[in-house]
């Protein structure tokens with residue numbers, strides 16, 4: 253049953269269409285709506301806004317709240333994701349089944365999981381071309397294991413349809429085979445060094461997905477989020493799995509997502525997930 257391993261190893265990614273059922277997508281979106289509600293309350297209490305935009309749809313409300321103070325807008329949410337409605341995404345059994353094909357039966361949810369509200373035309377939420385390993389390299393603790401030795405699978409799913417116009421993901425197939433390449437620090441994000449990136453840009457592919465679809469990709473694959481040229485927020489979740497027998501090379505240790513040796517070790521349910529924290 254090695255149906256996903258060949259494309260993953262060859263081009264560096266595999267798309268799982270409709271793998272997360274609509275109820276689980278709705279549960280995740282509801283958590284994001286709650287998060288936006290909290291942001292509105294915070295801005296109101298701080299006197300930064302007068303209107304909490306209660307009737308504004310999910311796809312625009314956070315932007316409305318911050319459009320006059322974009323410099324303090326959240327670029328992403330991470331610590332805030334220990335909410336019951338996200339368990340059904342991060343610990344989805346069908347996604348974990350595929351990940352197990354790549355990583356084996358000891359799987360960790362890596363301590364890098366994020367919700368991204370990509371605002372219209374704002375560079376603060378436009379993630380530039382990078383390898384995830386390029387970021388890990390910046391924080392790696394200098395132990396014996398190198399970033400290139402990490403056995404990891406990245407996952408990305410949209411909470412609204414992700415298209416070229418609103419900033420879907422783009423990949424350059426096969427680039428995961430290049431190892432960790434040099435990155436340059438830009439204002440908000442790292443970017444792959446120009447001389448490595450430019451000759452490969454013509455091979456970039458657009459990854460257009462609907463809510464419920466998940467793309468799994470290699471930790472070293474060159475990827476970016478395209479600019480959002482619409483007037484709505486492109487909401488998405490990204491998270492990562494790792495072979496749990498390895499160190500994370502970060503100060504956090506993540507959470508066990510599946511253990512064939514000791515199934516009780518894995519996070520068991522939504523309530524347990526919500527009690528845990530970003531550690």
Ligand SMILES: O=C(O)CCC(=O)C(=O)O
Pocket residue numbers: 368370378379384406407408421475476477478488490491
């Ligand atoms: O969502 C995006 O635009 C970028 C996400 C990303 O770079 C990642 O998942 O590693």
